[in-house]
Amino acid sequence: MVAVERNDLVVLMEGGYLLLRMGRYDAAREVFEGVSVLAPDTEVPHVAAGSVFFAQLKYDQAIQHYKKAILLKPDSAFAHAYLGESLFFKGKKEDAVVALEKASTLEPAGKSGEFARALLEAIKNGYVPPGQMTQH
Numbered sequence: 001m002v003a004v005e006r007n008d009l010v011v012l013m014e015g016g017y018l019l020l021r022m023g024r025y026d027a028a029r030e031v032f033e034g035v036s037v038l039a040p041d042t043e044v045p046h047v048a049a050g051s052v053f054f055a056q057l058k059y060d061q062a063i064q065h066y067k068k069a070i071l072l073k074p075d076s077a078f079a080h081a082y083l084g085e086s087l088f089f090k091g092k093k094e095d096a097v098v099a100l101e102k103a104s105t106l107e108p109a110g111k112s113g114e115f116a117r118a119l120l121e122a123i124k125n126g127y128v129p130p131g132q133m134t135q136h
Contacts, residue, residue, distance in 0.1 A: 004038045012038075013048060020052055028052050043069035043076045050082060057131075059090035077107035081116040088119060089129045097123060 029052045036045040045054035050065030067082035069076060084099030100116040100123075107113030 009035055009039050013045065016045075016048060020048075020055060025052050025056055025105065041072070043073040043079050046072065046084050047076075047079050050086065054082070054086055054089070057089075059086045062086040063090070075106055076118070077103040077112035079107060081119075083114045084116060085119055088123065089132075091129075091132055093123060 012031060012035050016028045016035070019025075019028035019031060032045045032049040032052065036042075036049070039045065046069035048064050050062040050069070053059070053061035053065065063083060063086045066079050066086060066111055068096035070083065073079065080103035082097050084096045084103060087093075087099055088096035097120065100120045103116035104113050104120065107116075
């Protein structure tokens with residue numbers, strides 16, 4: 001395996017996120033999958049690949065990537081938070097709450113934990129993701 005400097009991986013990830021923001025989903029996914037090969041010990045590119053599918057409203061594929069990330073790093077608040085988001089948008093509110101609470105517990109201070117707590121608050125306040133019918 002070729003050793004790749006961390007800074008080079010960061011640049012690749014930034015390029016992937018730029019492609020994602022441009023709506024070039026296939027290219028972004030390919031970048032993130034490439035980084036996952038170059039850095040097999042980190043969950044970050046798997047979460048990023050999940051974000052590509054989430055952006056396309058392909059929640060099942062996003063969830064698969066987030067679960068892959070969690071298998072790699074079970075204590076990743078980052079992966080649990082984004083798993084919770086996808087589960088929530090897919091309509092699996094109870095499962096989403098479990099994942100989001102896990103992320104919040106794993107990271108009591110920090111961006112992933114804050115993101116999870118914000119989503120938990122939205123759920124508590126009755127927010128329903130676009131495309132989901134409210135249940136009476």
